[in-house]
Amino acid sequence: MSNTSASQTRTPAALPGHIAIVMDGNGRWAQKRWLPRVAGHKQGVEALRRVVEACIERGVPVLSVFAFSSENWNRPVEEVSGLMDLLVMALSREVPRLSENGVRLHFPGDRSALSSRVVQGLEAAERDTAHNRTLVLNVCFNYGGRWDVTQAAQRLVQQGREITEDNLSSAMALAHVGDPDLLIRTGGELRISNFLLWQSAYTELVFTECLWPDFDAAELDRAMAEFANRERRFGQTAEQRAEVEPMAVAAGQQHA
Ligand code: IPE
Ligand code: IPE
Numbered sequence: 001m002s003n004t005s006a007s008q009t010r011t012p013a014a015l016p017g018h019i020a021i022v023m024d025g026n027g028r029w030a031q032k033r034w035l036p037r038v039a040g041h042k043q044g045v046e047a048l049r050r051v052v053e054a055c056i057e058r059g060v061p062v063l064s065v066f067a068f069s070s071e072n073w074n075r076p077v078e079e080v081s082g083l084m085d086l087l088v089m090a091l092s093r094e095v096p097r098l099s100e101n102g103v104r105l106h107f108p109g110d111r112s113a114l115s116s117r118v119v120q121g122l123e124a125a126e127r128d129t130a131h132n133r134t135l136v137l138n139v140c141f142n143y144g145g146r147w148d149v150t151q152a153a154q155r156l157v158q159q160g161r162e163i164t165e166d167n168l169s170s171a172m173a174l175a176h177v178g179d180p181d182l183l184i185r186t187g188g189e190l191r192i193s194n195f196l197l198w199q200s201a202y203t204e205l206v207f208t209e210c211l212w213p214d215f216d217a218a219e220l221d222r223a224m225a226e227f228a229n230r231e232r233r234f235g236q237t238a239e240q241r242a243e244v245e246p247m248a249v250a251a252g253q254q255h256a
């Protein structure tokens with residue numbers, strides 16, 4: 001089978017079941033306009049709203065976004081407190097509309113360093129949207145891939161469970177969803193920056209120069225089109241994938 005026909009038979013896998021995004025470039029977006037960095041973060045919330053709506057329209061069931069990394073505490077104190085304030089404000093403003101649209105919120109990340117005001121906001125949003133089924137939105141906040149692997153291993157040890165791949169996967173902060181099929185990073189940097197290290201072992205990576213506040217449905221479509229043209233081999237040869245494509249793709253997705 002030629003590559004073309006193989007890619008045609010990949011149609012069922014063309015829609016990513018889980019998209020992850022490193023929302024980068026807010027600071028540069030603001031600096032280009034002589035605005036404070038936090039203005040870029042505010043505009044980033046607008047971009048997230050657009051992308052959530054676009055995912056729902058396109059039938060993408062899971063979206064995971066990187067909102068604050070374990071390393072972002074190293075930023076100037078005013079920016080960190082600006083981001084915390086923005087999170088609390090965005091929750092009170094956005095959750096009712098997200099919930100109307102069937103969005104279920106999760107906030108994977110280390111809550112031990114967050115203030116009680118922030119933790120209460122996250123818990124309330126998770127509780128108030130727990131019944132929704134259209135889109136799972138994971139807003140990774142104070143998240144780090146290394147933190148996640150470490151906390152999962154610690155949990156298994158505490159529970160006296162064996163350290164196996166399956167057990168670790170089930171103890172990770174995103175165990176409620178499958179691994180991401182597509183990871184997009186905006187802002188032009190070509191790195192993962194400690195996002196979903198364990199979960200992105202077989203994720204397709206798409207990098208764009210577009211700064212996050214400028215990201216929209218058209219940019220999402222470009223990334224999804226690039227994803228649809230990739231051949232995911234999961235360690236097999238191209239010939240093996242072409243022969244057993246429908247079965248192999250389904251198996252790969254279950255595994256991923
Ligand atoms: C991403 O945008 C948002 C966070 C890390 C919170 P940045 O703030 O990193 O924007 P740049 O990379 O400085 O442009
Ligand atoms: C990654 O962006 C973290 C988030 C988008 C929340 P950073 O701007 O912090 O990443 P680096 O510092 O360029 O690696």
Ligand code: MG
Binds near residue numbers: 024187
């Ligand atoms: Mg950045």
